[in-house]
Amino acid sequence: MDYVKQPLGFRIRKAIRSVAMFGPGRTYINVMGQRHMRRSYEHLPPQNGGQNDRQTVGIIGCGNYSFSVIAYFLRKEFGDVIASCMDKDINRAASYASHYKVPYYTDKAEEIISNPQIRLIYIASNHASHAEYAIKALEAGKDVYIEKPHVVSVDQLLRLNQAMQDYNGKVFLGFNRPGSRFGQMIKNTLAAKDGPAVINWFVIGHCLSPGHWYLRDGEGGRVLGNLCHWTDYTLRLIGGNPFPITIIPVRQNQSDQDMAVNLVFGDGTIATITFTGQGYTFEGVRECFRAQKGDIIVAMDDFKYLLIEIMTLKKKYINYHHDPGHRNNIVSSFKNTHESARYDRQSEISHILNTAWLFLKTKEAMETNERLTIGSFEEYLEAASANRKQPERMAMEK
Amino acid sequence: MDYLKQPFGFKVRKVLRYLRMYGPSRTYMKVLGQKHMHKKYERLPRQFGKRQKSHTVGIIGCGNYPFSTIAYFLRKEFGDVIASCMDIDINRAASFSRRHRVPLYTDNANDIIDDNKIRLVYIASNHASHAEYAIQAIESGKDVYIEKPHVVSIDQLHRLSKCMRRHNRKVFLGFNRPGSRLGILIRKYCAGQDSPGMYNWFIAGHAIDPDHWYFSEGEGGRVLGNLCHWTDFTLRLVPMESVFPVTITPTRHIKSDCDIAVSYVFADGSVGTITFSSKGHTFEGVRESFRAQKGNVLITMDDFKRLTVEIIARKRVYDNAYRDHGHKANVVGAYKNVHRDEAYHQESEISYITNTAWLFLKTKESLESNERITIDSYEKSNPSSNRALPKARLEKSRSPQHARR
Numbered sequence: 001m002d003y004v005k006q007p008l009g010f011r012i013r014k015a016i017r018s019v020a021m022f023g024p025g026r027t028y029i030n031v032m033g034q035r036h037m038r039r040s041y042e043h044l045p046p047q048n049g050g051q052n053d054r055q056t057v058g059i060i061g062c063g064n065y066s067f068s069v070i071a072y073f074l075r076k077e078f079g080d081v082i083a084s085c086m087d088k089d090i091n092r093a094a095s096y097a098s099h100y101k102v103p104y105y106t107d108k109a110e111e112i113i114s115n116p117q118i119r120l121i122y123i124a125s126n127h128a129s130h131a132e133y134a135i136k137a138l139e140a141g142k143d144v145y146i147e148k149p150h151v152v153s154v155d156q157l158l159r160l161n162q163a164m165q166d167y168n169g170k171v172f173l174g175f176n177r178p179g180s181r182f183g184q185m186i187k188n189t190l191a192a193k194d195g196p197a198v199i200n201w202f203v204i205g206h207c208l209s210p211g212h213w214y215l216r217d218g219e220g221g222r223v224l225g226n227l228c229h230w231t232d233y234t235l236r237l238i239g240g241n242p243f244p245i246t247i248i249p250v251r252q253n254q255s256d257q258d259m260a261v262n263l264v265f266g267d268g269t270i271a272t273i274t275f276t277g278q279g280y281t282f283e284g285v286r287e288c289f290r291a292q293k294g295d296i297i298v299a300m301d302d303f304k305y306l307l308i309e310i311m312t313l314k315k316k317y318i319n320y321h322h323d324p325g326h327r328n329n330i331v332s333s334f335k336n337t338h339e340s341a342r343y344d345r346q347s348e349i350s351h352i353l354n355t356a357w358l359f360l361k362t363k364e365a366m367e368t369n370e371r372l373t374i375g376s377f378e379e380y381l382e383a384a385s386a387n388r389k390q391p392e393r394m395a396m397e398k
Numbered sequence: 399m400d401y402l403k404q405p406f407g408f409k410v411r412k413v414l415r416y417l418r419m420y421g422p423s424r425t426y427m428k429v430l431g432q433k434h435m436h437k438k439y440e441r442l443p444r445q446f447g448k449r450q451k452s453h454t455v456g457i458i459g460c461g462n463y464p465f466s467t468i469a470y471f472l473r474k475e476f477g478d479v480i481a482s483c484m485d486i487d488i489n490r491a492a493s494f495s496r497r498h499r500v501p502l503y504t505d506n507a508n509d510i511i512d513d514n515k516i517r518l519v520y521i522a523s524n525h526a527s528h529a530e531y532a533i534q535a536i537e538s539g540k541d542v543y544i545e546k547p548h549v550v551s552i553d554q555l556h557r558l559s560k561c562m563r564r565h566n567r568k569v570f571l572g573f574n575r576p577g578s579r580l581g582i583l584i585r586k587y588c589a590g591q592d593s594p595g596m597y598n599w600f601i602a603g604h605a606i607d608p609d610h611w612y613f614s615e616g617e618g619g620r621v622l623g624n625l626c627h628w629t630d631f632t633l634r635l636v637p638m639e640s641v642f643p644v645t646i647t648p649t650r651h652i653k654s655d656c657d658i659a660v661s662y663v664f665a666d667g668s669v670g671t672i673t674f675s676s677k678g679h680t681f682e683g684v685r686e687s688f689r690a691q692k693g694n695v696l697i698t699m700d701d702f703k704r705l706t707v708e709i710i711a712r713k714r715v716y717d718n719a720y721r722d723h724g725h726k727a728n729v730v731g732a733y734k735n736v737h738r739d740e741a742y743h744q745e746s747e748i749s750y751i752t753n754t755a756w757l758f759l760k761t762k763e764s765l766e767s768n769e770r771i772t773i774d775s776y777e778k779s780n781p782s783s784n785r786a787l788p789k790a791r792l793e794k795s796r797s798p799q800h801a802r803r
Contacts (some may be wrong), residue, residue, distance in 0.1 A: 010711065013711045014711070017711075195677075196651070196657070196677075197677070198602075198657050198659075198673060198674075198675035198677060199673075200598070200600040200659075200671075200673040200687075202598040202600075202689035204691050204696060248647060248649050248661075250647050250661035250663060250669060250671065251663070251669070252594070252663050252667040252669060253667065258594070258596055258667070258669060259669065260598075260661050260669055260671045262647070262649035262659050262661065262671075263649075264649060264650070264651055268651040268652065268657075269651075270649055270650070270651060270657060270658065270659055270673070270675075272598075272649065272659045272661075272671050272673045274596060274598040274669070274671050274689075276596035276691045278593060278594075278596065278691060278692075278693065279593075279691055279692075279693045279694040279695070279696070280694050280710055281696065281708075282708065282710050282711050282713075283708070286696065288598075288687065288689050288698065290600035290602075290673070290687050292602045292675040292677045292678065293677055293678075294677055294678045295677075295678035295679050296678070297602055297680065297685060299687065299700075301698070309680075309681065309682070311679060311681055312408065312411050312412075312415075312681050314681075371770075
């Protein structure tokens with residue numbers, strides 16, 4: 001829905017509701033974000049220039065999320081740390097630079113990737129380009145924060161894996177929910193109990209018009225554009241080895257909207273994610289999480305309300321504003337890079353690969369409407385490598 | 399869990415929590431229900447006798463549910479209307495009769511079925527016997543209220559269906575949720591939108607022991623014992639003409655009837671998913687969370703206590719003082735319909751009764767085989783069952799809790 005074109009009364013109600021949900025600061029920036037997306041300059045503004053030592057962050061992709069979330073939290077927490085921003089649409093890059101006092105804006109990603117002063121690049125461009133930019137940035141020695149989805153194909157995943165193995169740069173993902181206050185509490189609560197769980201998500205996404213860029217060829221559609229948030233979080237809730245995972249698709253005509261995906265994990269955990277995007281949601285994406293593990297029952301709504309029950313014990317938690325963990329995720333990546341904090345390379349790479357493997361295979365299951373059982377991505381690599389070696393061995397024997 | 403064997407502190411906390419959830423009188427009755435289930439007489443008490451004209455109801459099955467729900471609401475609303483009660487455990491029948499002042503108790507169902515003064519029989523015995531008692535009661539000219547599940551096999555469904563068509567009696571089912579205050583509102587809001595719906599249930603049921611009678615051979619397990627509540631409600635959210643064919647997709651690990659999910663894709667494109675968990679003890683009883691989107695309507699409902707309906711910028715919250723699963727409306731509605739001679743649309747009720755059973759039986763089959771199956775309606779799948787009724791009852795007004803779409 002184009003909010004700027006809505007009647008004044010609607011816009012006022014929307015702003016008031018948004019203030020209640022996110023607070024005045026974020027509401028203001030969300031409104032600014034709507035304007036930013038439409039900004040078009042007759043004459044591009046001059047570069048701000050004057051890059052200082054603290055400006056060590058590059059931004060690739062200057063869309064709404066990048067404007068109203070990534071840059072907002074970076075500036076709020078660390079001040080003017082963005083050295084340059086890039087978007088294929090130079091108007092967006094210019095608007096971004098002028099709002100956030102970014103010294104340099106461009107429509108060429110290479111100018112960011114080759115800038116030696118930049119240590120960390122936030123990639124929030126179109127989905128198909130995430131992995132391509134990330135690989136180039138890793139090759140140039142940068143750390144990268146990749147918005148979801150970090151890949152849109154197995155080929156990209158293989159190449160990203162190779163880049164992560166070959167270069168030392170840290171990779172952070174845009175899956176913010178597990179790092180939110182409630183996300184961590186849910187994980188810790190469920191981890192305290194052994195055994196399989198039963199997990200249920202009901203998610204209402206934005207209704208997208210058929211011409212939306214998410215749905216273009218190669219961009220991954222809504223499974224990679226949206227659903228991956230909840231496949232990722234669910235994967236993280238499984239203690240130990242989650243594989244093999246059986247993916248069971250439930251759909252009618254559309255393979256990536258108004259559908260459900262059911263997952264059976266190796267430890268016996270059952271998870272269901274219902275994803276709908278058929279109507280307009282005034283309060284944005286709606287998320288309802290329910291889980292039971294042993295005597296623990298967890299109920300969480302919209303990252304605002306959390307209820308944890310363990311037998312007779314019942315504890316309610318309320319966030320002052322909705323908090324799906326955007327701030328934590330963005331800020332912690334910056335801190336990790338700039339404070340040289342610990343980064344468990346092996347386990348991070350394993351998660352980065354396997355969460356992608358799960359959402360790519362979920363997409364495949366949804367498209368074919370066939371049940372799929374998958375092992376881990378590492379097992380897939382081993383099998384692929386064995387298959388490659390087989391003909392080589394046979395040739396040698398001949 | 400046997401509450402009577404729990405520490406005193408646990409029992410006090412449980413009662414206090416239930417007071418908040420159900421109010422004092424239902425909590426009191428639930429506590430008595432626990433005692434009732436353990437009652438043993440050295441010498442059986444005398445029959446009450448003293449039967450009056452108002453005693454026109456028979457009860458088959460005197461377990462906890464008929465004691466603390468069916469009899470409780472009948473007595474609260476209409477006074478002493480239960481003429482006789484039966485249980486194969488005569489102690490339970492006697493205890494039921496003492497508490498609810500029932501003139502006759504027995505362990506022989508024929509004493510109720512053959513009683514000419516009884517007009518309506520509430521059947522809440524073990525699951526496998528529901529349809530058998532119902533068929534006998536219908537054949538002897540009674541109207542019946544059958545607790546869920548009304549059948550446990552396709553054979554029972556065929557026989558019940560034929561019996562209903564032959565004898566033209568009224569049959570009511572124990573699916574209470576659609577007739578509850580919040581259930582009616584959910585159906586109303588969903589019916590107001592043309593597009594297909596997306597429905598999602600998360601249910602945390604009681605963890606029950608492997609030797610519980612639900613799991614005895616032929617009793618239908620938890621799909622027929624519990625899950626059918628939500629397969630039925632989901633079915634009622636889809637216009638009947640848009641239901642079939644339905645594709646049932648099972649999701650399970652080791653067990654086929656709990657810690658599972660089952661999804662439905664209806665003919666109109668609606669998708670429903672029910673996740674049923676029974677991992678541990680649920681201190682507040684069965685927990686139910688319902689979420690739906692249909693067009694621009696968003697619905698959230700928790701435990702039949704709170705309902706939120708959002709339509710674009712409008713947001714309405716409905717709160718019940720206590721949890722209301724619709725037990726009262728369902729039990730009382732059946733009594734009123736029979737005794738006030740209210741309308742009962744035989745054809746559509748039979749269609750609904752057979753199709754909701756068809757859906758839960760096929761759901762069980764799908765979960766057991768762990769295979770996706772697609773079914774057509776009961777009538778289309780079993781054409782011989784679809785003979786014309788002998789005589790259609792006149793339709794007057796319809797009580798809302800039994801109105802079908």
